[in-house]
Amino acid sequence: MGRLIARLNAGLRVKIVIIASLLLTLPWFGYRFVLEIEKLLRQGQEQTLIGTARAIATALNERPALFSQQASFLPSVQHGRDLYVYDLPGSITIDGHLTDWPEDLDAKMHYYGRQYVRFSQRPYQQGQTDFYLITGRHQQQFYAAMKVKDQHTVLRRSNSHQVDRNDHLILALTTPQGEFQRYLIALEEGGQTSAWIITDELDEPNLFSPTNLMTAQWQPRQDGYSLEISMPLSLLGQRLSVSVYDVNHDTHRDVETIIGTANANTASDLGTVLLPSPEIERIVKGMGHSSSRIWVLDRHQRVLAQSGDIQHSDGVWATSVRYDEEDHGLGSWLDQHLLRPLYSTFLLSEPVPFQDKPANPALITGVNVDQALQGRGYAHWRASTDGKAMILSAAYPIWLNDKVMGAVVAEESTQGVQTLKNRALEQLFNVLLAIIIIAAVILFLFASSLSGRIRRLRDQAEQSIDAQGRIREAIIASSSKDEVGDLSRSLAGMVNRLGQYNHYLENLSSRLSHELRTPVAVVRSSLDNLSMSGLNHDEQRYIERAQEGIRRLGTILSSMTEATRIEQSLQGADMEEFTFNELISGCMQGYQFAFTERDFQVQVPERPVNITGAPDFLAQLLDKLVANAVEFSQPGSQIDVTLSQIGKFATVTVSNQGPLLPDDMADQLLHSMVSVRSQAHQDKPHLGLGLYIARLIVDYHAGEITIRNRHDCLGVTVTVTLPLSRTASP
Structure with missing residues (x-):
């Protein structure tokens, strides 16, 4: 390459x-x-x-x-015969218009046609009579909505004792106690209906008895009618069927077609009814999984509960990181x-x-x-x-x-x-x-500067020697310390030596006798020129390494003397009563400006927390804890600083997200010369004196300091406990 x-x-x-x-x-x-x-x-x-x-x-x-x-023990389920009761978002107004049902009503309705014909006087023609059905519930009320196709609607005559000689519906069900009951809903004029309970007892004089447990309303449609039914959910057990009885002749009023979800004559022939389980839904919602869409299904894949x-x-x-913050700058x-x-x-x-x-x-x-x-x-x-x-x-x-x-x-x-x-x-x-x-621009500028220096050096080299090989002018040596500077100085020295040699050749005849008489002078002159040579690269590198060692040694001595100075200052510090809330709030404002790459979350109580101590040293304590948290956290992460009052003590916690403490190292970090920083953090010398100084300040204030890993194992929490002032109320 x-x-x-x-x-x-x-x-x-x-x-x-x-x-x-x-x-x-x-x-x-x-x-x-x-x-x-x-x-x-x-x-x-x-x-x-x-x-x-x-x-x-x-x-x-x-x-x-x-x-x-929930009919979950059945070996199989026949859709249409076994009904599913949807959980409705609100109560339904029984008026027959179907306007307050969910928007996806048509998708949820089940079609009942030729397959569900229970009786027909004449051969059944597709589309002759059929209906769509949906069942639902809200709170403790059961609802049903139907769209019935009927070319000619025959209503019950006013004040007629016959309730089954007209278009009507029969709801057959079992109660929660297992009793088999059947209800008849007769269509009347003006959208009204009447509900009757069918009694099969031999000693009962009337087969139909009026009931107010069930309400229904119907409305005419272009091809039939729509119907809404409501009854208490406490009437419904585990089985249900809905049947439409179609009467088309106004005179003899015989039932011509019966279409139903199941045979309504006996309880064993009824289809099952599945109600969504409120208990299961409470369990799902109680577990707090609102961030996912949850379905609980029975063994037949039917929905028992839904959440999310x-x-x-x-x-x-x-996350606390927001990606959509608006900025009105050029970027x-x-x-x-x-x-x-x-x-x-x-x-x-x-x-x-x-x-x-x-x-x-x-x-x-x-x-x-x-x-x-x-x-x-x-x-x-x-x-x-x-x-x-x-x-x-x-x-x-x-x-x-x-x-x-x-x-x-x-x-x-x-x-x-x-x-x-x-x-x-x-x-x-x-x-x-x-x-x-930026790199391309810098490299281009650097290349331009480098090529310019090389061209200038080339021009000087060409101008230093004339066509006859005589030295015309010396090359000005560059003071740069890079390779181009070394090349310039080498060329300058070479041209200088060539000039001297040319001068020697030009004066050889006149100086030959002198040179022969005094050879020692020539050797001395050569030794003098050799002694005037400068330092080489290796010697300069050793000096630079020595300077770096002195600098690091100075930093180490400064850090060591800081702990000694703190110990001496604490002996003569003045104690005073002050509000700890104000000190923490003021310091945190400075940290937020100093460490803009961290997200500080500060929680201090509104009630004043008064302690007796040295504010300056406690501020220095916060400096050490926050600096330590910043150093061991990533940019953009959250640092939590909390002040609370527990009994007669004020507690300050500083929590950061970052590497966890090694086992059995939490207490040792409070001693001098102990550090757990990895090689990645050793960009400058660390003697492990920060937490040691923090411990000195806490001990002086008769408090305690502990370092523990967070409960969520995402970082470390430092806790400082200080006694309240004697005048502070617990």
Whole structure:
């Protein structure tokens, strides 16, 4: 590579610029690095989400009471026959208009047509009579909404004793106590209905008895009518069927078609009804997993409980680092109007709003659900329903007596990870672009300066000798200490020696006799010239190393004398009563200006905390603790400083995020000459005197100081306890 560049027919500046162009590979390496970090983040998100599903499933394991009322013990479920009761966001006004049901009402309604015909006088024609049905609940009320297709609606006559000689519905159900009951809802004029309970007792004189436990309203439609039903949830057990009885002739009023979810004649023929479990939903919400969309399913993949919103489930923890802070400077303008559009066009894909709604909100399917219902936890990535985002879905089985009774499904989007990746790439590219531009400019200026010096040296060398080889003028030696300066001094010495030699040759005839008579003088002159030579490079390097050693020794002596000076000053310090709150607040304001790369979080009580001591030394104590926290934390991390009053003592804690203390080193750090700094922190000599000085100040004030790792294992906390003044109230 070096030979190829050397053979290149170009100037020094061009060659340096070509070499500097290798810096352009840094963005590519940075881009690959961020992509690898994104993979790690997604793997971590996957493991975390599986852990979330496992934690919730563990809370639901071996709890048969949660599933005994959910028809989860059935070997199979027939959709349409077995009904699902949706959890409604609010109460429903029973007016027959269906306007206050959820927007996705049509998607949730189940169609009942030819497959569900229970009786027909004539061969059933598709579309002759059918209906759509949805059931729901809110609080302690059960609701049903229907869209019935009926070409001719026959209503009950006013004051008629017959309630089944017209269009009507029959709801057959079992109560929570297991009793079989049937209710008839007859359509009347003006959208009104009447509800009747059907009695099958032989000694009952009337087959139909009016009841006010059930209310319903209907409204005409272009092809039939819509109907809303409401009744107390306490009437409904584990089985339910809804049947539509169609009457089309106004005179003989015979029932021509019966379409129902199940056979309504006996309790055993009814379909099951699944109510979302409020107890399971409370358990899920109580665990605080609001950052994920959670579903709890029974063994038939039906939803028992749901919590969370996928739009707020981006898989990223809350952070104090904000990426969208507005800045009105030139850099912000360039980033928003030039760099960010450029990145978005060629490198980045910004997350966009998306929709992800299951085709059937009551039935959750997927390969992860299938694996979980077979007893294995599983996670997989899938596209959202609109294809605009990737969704991570994890499922884990719920066990009961060594049998899988259901599954917990947790889902999150990758919007947060994608946003973090984009912000990281933007910042990385901005920094690398600035570094490349600055480095290119500096290298170009350096190459220009270097080539200019070389050209000047070339011109002096050409002008120093004439065409006959005589020395015309001396080369002015450069005072620079670099290689070009050495070359200049070497050429100057060479030209000087050539000049002397030429002068010697020119005067050889006149001086020959003198030189022969006095050879000793010639040797002495040569020895004198040799003694006048300057220091070489190795001697100069030894002197520089000695100077560096003296400087480090001076720093060490200054640090050692500081501890001695503190000890002597404490012996004559004046004690006074003052408010500790004001001292800490004032010092923290200075730290926030001095250490702008750290995020200081200060908490002091509003009530004055009075202590007796030396304010100057306590301020120096805070200086040592905060400086230590800053040194062992990363830029942008948070440092917490808290003052609290516990009984007769004031407690100050300084907590930072960073490396943890080694085992059995917490107490030793308070002694002199003890340090745990790694080689990366040894840019200057450290004798471990900072915490030792802090301990001297605390001991003088009759307090205690401790150093411990944080409970979350993310850093270290230093705690200082000082006694309150005698006049302070506990």
